[in-house]
Structure formats: C-alpha cells, structure tokens
Amino acid sequence: MSAPGTPRREVVTGAPRAPRPAHGPARPARTHPADPAIGSPALRSLMRRQLRLGLGTFALLLALLGPLPLAFAALPDPATRPGSAAVVWAVLGVAVYPVLVLIGRWYVVRAERNERDSVRDTGDPAGRAGR
Incomplete structure (x- = not known):
C-alpha cells in the first residue's frame, strides 16, 4: 500500500466520449471535371510548368x-x-529576409497563375475547378 503521510492516488474514469467533429463541414478536394484522370496531358503539362517554376525559383x-x-x-x-x-550580421540578420519574402511571394503568384491557366486551357467555361 502507500506509506503513511503520502496522499492516496485515485484514478478517475468515465464513459468514453465520441470524437468532436472538425470545425465546419469538410470541403471536398478540388477536382477538374473535364479531366479527372491522373495521367491526363493537361495535368502533366501543369506539373511540368510547376516543376520548371520551382527549379527557376531555386536557381x-x-x-x-x-x-x-x-x-x-x-x-x-x-x-x-x-x-x-x-x-x-546586418546582411544575414536583416537584409536577407525581405529578399526571401519577395522570392516566395513571386513563386506563389506564378504557381497560382499556372493553375488558373491550366484550368482555363482545359475548357472550363466558368474558370473554376470543381469547387
């Protein structure tokens, strides 16, 4: 048992609760209605453009x-x-960060433009990909 003078440990148990649902309804993944196939030429073209953009940004x-x-x-x-x-210290601690932010912003804008162009080129008249 326990030594005299030490408090006794108690275990509190209860009925298991169901997990809480996530905040808000789950949104479906974006799919393109015109070309749902994974190996479609439009998707491969987008992947090539995104790879080229990523390598260019790294360069x-x-x-x-x-x-x-x-x-x-x-x-x-x-x-x-x-x-x-x-x-x-001034260059590494201060001057480098605006350059990194500008390169990152440029990359994001170009990547989103690639995606918009890809959706437009596949013939979606509304310009949206299954939202």
Whole structure:
C-alpha cells in the first residue's frame, strides 16, 4: 500500500466520449471535371510548368544568396576591422529576409497563375475547378 503521510492516488474514469467533429463541414478536394484522370496531358503539362517554376525559383535563390559566403570571405578579418562582423550580421540578420519574402511571394503568384491557366486551357467555361 502507500506509506503513511503520502496522499492516496485515485484514478478517475468515465464513459468514453465520441470524437468532436472538425470545425465546419469538410470541403471536398478540388477536382477538374473535364479531366479527372491522373495521367491526363493537361495535368502533366501543369506539373511540368510547376516543376520548371520551382527549379527557376531555386536557381534565382542560389544566384542571389549563393555568393554571400564568397562576399563575406572577401571582407577583412573581424579581428582587424570589427565593423566587418557588423556587416555580416546586418546582411544575414536583416537584409536577407525581405529578399526571401519577395522570392516566395513571386513563386506563389506564378504557381497560382499556372493553375488558373491550366484550368482555363482545359475548357472550363466558368474558370473554376470543381469547387
């Protein structure tokens, strides 16, 4: 049993409850009514365009931010010029983030445009994909 002076442990049990439903009704996945097949040419074309966009965005990111280590290596040694460490911290801590946000925003806008163009090209007169 329990040692004198220690409180007794109690286990509280109850009837199991049913899981709560998610907030709001479940929305169906978007499907395209004209081409529901997975291997359709329109879908493959969209996937190729999205891949090309992703690789292009990655190349842009590498072109803009990839040379930073070389630029930092060209700066004088922080032991001899303490201001060079502040430049590195300012670039990495402040200046890089707006560039990343702009590249991310550009990517999202282009990806959504690719999807809209794909829906329009498949002949959906309303311009929507099974919403």
